[in-house]
Amino acid sequence: MPLATTRRSGLVDQVIEQMRSAIAGGEWKVGERIPTEPELVAALGVGRNTVREAVRALSHAGLLEVRQGDGTFVRATSEFSGAVRRLAGTELRDVLQVRRILEVEGARMAAEHRTDADLTELTELLARRDRSMVAKDYEAGVDQDAAFHIAVVRCSHNALLAELYSGLTEIVRASVASTVDATPRNADIDHGGLLTAIRERDADRAAAEAGGFLDELIAGIEAD
Template sequence: MPLATTRRSGLVDQVIDQMRSAITGGEWKVGERIPTEPELVAALGVGRNTVREAVRALSHAGLLEVRQGDGTFVRATSEFSGAVRRLAGAELRDVLQVRRILEVEGARMAAQNRTDADLAELDDLLGARDRSMAAQDFASGVDEDAAFHIAVVRCSHNPLLTELYQGLTEIVRASVASTVTAAPATAAIDHGGLLAAIRAGDTDKAAKEAGGFLDELIAQLDSAG
C-alpha cells in the first residue's frame, strides 16, 4: 500500500489525510475492506492508537464502516456522500428530489457549455447503457447510467456543481439500482432526448428532459406507496 511513513507532528490528522486520499483516489474502493490494523501500523509507521483514532474519525464522517469481527470497509468517497448515504436508506424519493435539483440545472448548463469532446463521451456512455439495459445486464447498465448522469453534470463546466454532484456518486448509483430493481421497466427510460437537447444547445429542453424522467420515477414511488 503506497502510504508514506508518517513521523511528523499531528500524527492522527496526517493519518486521516493519507487514508482519505487512499479512498478518494480509488486505491480503497467503496465496499472493499481496508488493510487490517497491524498492516496500517506497519505501512504508516505509527502506533495502534493513532490508527484507531483515524479509523474512528473517518467512520464518524461516514467514509468507513467498522464491522465487528469482519473488518473495516469503505462506505463512501467523501464526507458529504457518507452523510447522504446515512439519510437515504428508505427515502429514495428524497434522493430523487435532490438529484432533480442538481441534474436539471446541470443539464441546462451542459446544453450551453458542452464541447465536441463532451458530446462524444455522452454518446459512448449512453450507447453502452442502452445496450446493457436492452440485454438485461442491469448491473452494467446501472453503472453506465450513473456514469452518464455524472458526465452530463460535468459537461456544465461548473466546477462547484460538478464537485457537489460527484460527492453523490454512490447515492446516484444506488438510486438508479433501486429504481431498476423495484421496477425493471424503468430501465427502458430513454435518455436520447436529453442528449439531443444538449447536442442542440437547447437549454430549456435539456432541463425539461432531465427533470421529466425523475418526475416519472417520483410519481411511480408515490403511486406505489
Template sequence: MPLATTRRSGLVDQVIEQMRSAISTSEWKVGERIPTEPELVNALGVGRNTVREAVRALSHAGLLEVRQGDGTFVRATSEFSGAVRRLAGTELRDVLQVRRTLEVEGARLAAAHRTEEELAELTGLLDARDRSMTAKDYDLGVDQDAQFHLAVVRCSHNPLLAELYQGLTEVVRASVASTVSTKPNLATLDHQGLLEAIRAQDTERAAAEAGGFLDELLADLDD
C-alpha cells in the same frame, strides 16, 4: 495499497490523510472492505492505537463504516458525501427529488454550454450504459448511468453546481441501483432524448428530458 511509511510526528493525522487519499482516488472503492487493522499497522509502520484513532475519525466523518465482526468498509468519498448519505438514508423519494432539482438545471446549462469534446464523451458514456443495461450487466450499467448524469452536469460549466452534484455521487448511484434492483424494467429508461437535446443545444427540451425520466421514477414509487 501499499501506503507510504509515515513519519513519527503527527502520526494520526498522517494516517488519516493517507487513508483519505486512498478513498478519494478510488484505490479503496465505495462499498469495499479496507485492509484489516494488522495489515494497516504493517503497511504504515504505526501502532494499533494510531490506526484505530484514524479509523474512528474517518468513521465519524462518514467516509468509513465499521461493521462489528465483518470489518471496516468505505462508505463515501468525502465528508460531504457522507453527510448526504446520512441525511438521505433509505428514502429513495428524497434522493430523486434532489437529483431532479440539480439535474434539470444541469441539463439546461449543458445544452447551452457543452463543447464538441464533451458531447462525444456523453455519447460514449450513454452508449456504454445502454449496452450494459441491455446485457443485464446491472452493476456495470449502474456505474455508467451515474457517470453519464455526472458528465451532463459537468457540461453545465458551473463549477458550484458540478461540485454539489459530485457530492451526491454515492447516493445517485445507490438510487439507480435501488431502482434497477426492485424494477429491472426501469433499467431500460431511455436517455437518448436528453442526449439529443444537448446535441441540438435545445435548453428547454434538455431540461424537460432530464425532469421527465425522474418524474417517471417518482411516479413509479406510488404504484
C-alpha cells in the same frame, strides 16, 4: 495500495490524510473493505492505536463504516457525501427529488455550454450504459448510468454545481440501482433524448428530458 511510511509527528493526522486520499482517489472503492488493522499497521509503520484512532475519525466523518466481526468498509468518498448519505437515509423519493433539482438545471446548462469533447464523452458513456442494460449486465449498467448523469452535470461547466453533485455520487448510484432492482423495466429508460437535446444545444428540451424520467420514477414510488 502502497502507503508511505509516516513521520513520527502528527501520526494520526498523517494516517487520516493517507486513508482519505486512498478513498477519494478510488484506490479504496465505496462498498469495499479496506485493509485489515494489521495490514495498515505494517504498511504505515505506526501502532495499532494510531490506526484505530484514524479509522474512528474517518468513521465519525462518514467515510468509513466499521462492521463488527466483518471489517471496515468505505461508505463515502468525502465528508460531504457521507453527510448527505446520512441525511438521505432510505427515502428514495427524497433522493430522486434532490437529483431532479440539480439535474434539470445541470442539463439545461450542459446544452448551453457543452464542448465537442463533452459531447464525445456523453455519447460514449450512454452507449456503454445502453449496451450493458440490453445485455442485462445491470451492475455495469448502473455504474455507467450514474457516470452519465454525473458527466451531464459536469458539462454545465458550473464548478459549484458540479462539486455539489459530485458529493451525491454514492447516493446517485444507489438510487439508480434501487430503481433498476425494484423494477427491471426501469433499465429500459431511454436517455437518448437528453443526449440529443444537449447535442443540439436545446436547453429547454434538455431540462424537460432530465426531469421527465425522474418525475416518472417519483410518481411510481408515490403510487406504491
